Amino acid sequence: MVTWLCVLLTWLVAYCFLDDLTVIDVNDPEEDEATQRQNSTDISTLEDSEGYISNGDIHIIPAKPMIKPYILRKWFPSYYQTMHIEEVNNDTAAVGRQFPNYQMYKTQYGRSNSGTGSNRGENNTTNTSGLYHQLCVLLRMRATWRVLVFGFASFTIAMNWTAGEMIMPAFLERRFGEDIPIYTIQSINLFGCLILPPIVGAVTSGYEDFSIVMPGLWIMASSPIFVALSPTAFGCAIWQVFLTLGEVLWSPRQLSWTASLAPTGLEGLFFAVSSARSVMGPLTDFVMGKLNEELNANCPDCRDKYGHFCKDFSSENNLQCVSTQESCDIFLDNNEQSCPETCLDCPTYEATNPSTVWWLLMLASLMTPVCIWFFLPFLRGHRNRDDYFYGILSCNKNRLFGICGAAEDDVDNNSRPQLYGQVDGESFASEATHNESSIDDVELT
16 A cells, blocks of 8 residues: 555656756757757747747747856866857857757647647646647557566566565575574675676677577576575575576666667656556565465464564573563473474474475566567567567567577668667667657557
8 A cells, every 4th residue: 555655646746746858958069960950940930928939749948057157167267268159350260169058848749838828827737638648649659568568578577576575584584593694695686786787788788688688587587496496595595696697687678678769758658658567566565475375384373472483491491482582482391392493393383395485486487588588579679560460470490599589580680779888870860860750650560
């Protein structure tokens, strides 16, 4: 319930107070080509008395510089001089860079807000219909369905993260006691995800996205096998190592791939829609809780009210067990017996097979790379609907090798996506034109 309330509150704040704005310098020759074409429009006839500039469904609001000139002159006196144009005689010769002329572009699709301020106030009541229109535009784009398919297909492999937080600590503590370094084992994933992504990104930058994503998915999905074969603290540590290796391969690439598909002007809503998998988070928590309850049960009879094991003998009665905080209602028959240090030592505890939950987790996780492989031609976006239904129903050698992320050899090189971290100088100039036209090209073909 708390999670859903936080999500609702976050959505309300974003909807009411956040806008999709882009700040550009109209005097900068390196600005995006699409923006330059937009600036070349005669906008003087579109500006109203309040300084708003409307161009169809895109509204441009002039903005002041981000820093005051006198502050810039005070802090950076030499740099400030290079931001101006010096005049030689009566001709203007550009010795330094012209002082930036910032304009703010507010992207809003739906009804046009051009007109007087009163009309704009009336049109503000149509924000909901504008949001609905944007959602309709996104849901008609193939790029949106590509990221949605990947997101929901990766739902099962994401259960590894939940298992690392909900099942593994309880599994280790109930079977091996309170002295097991649970959080040290958990930190393997945290430190690995902090250190390894830049290294892995640099090493694999020359490869296509899914040629790295697929091996990462297989490694992470199969990592619970180490705990299933060796249900010990060491097995959990090895699981965390391979889980981390797989995660740093596929997760950063998936994020960059999603960002590359975001349509210009709708990036925020696109990322929100692409995160639709998170609505299934409560279901994951419920499944993990049921697995703990059925296959990794607790032993409250051998704990105190604080959850500590009654593992020590009482100083007053050597046949009574106590915890670190209070006495327990556990009495031994003789001195040869020992107080329970784990759930396995508890007389009333019914032990289960410790490997079962990890086999189930691995089988569920393996569904993700299998599903991603099945939809891989559609996710790569090389084919259209008439080409064996986006290539999904094709059957050849390349399709089979795609299970490991192999590239499709029978696809035209011009249709291949840009490699991670590389820029094609010849296509960069036309990229803005392609992005701008992709908003209107919403057919799922």
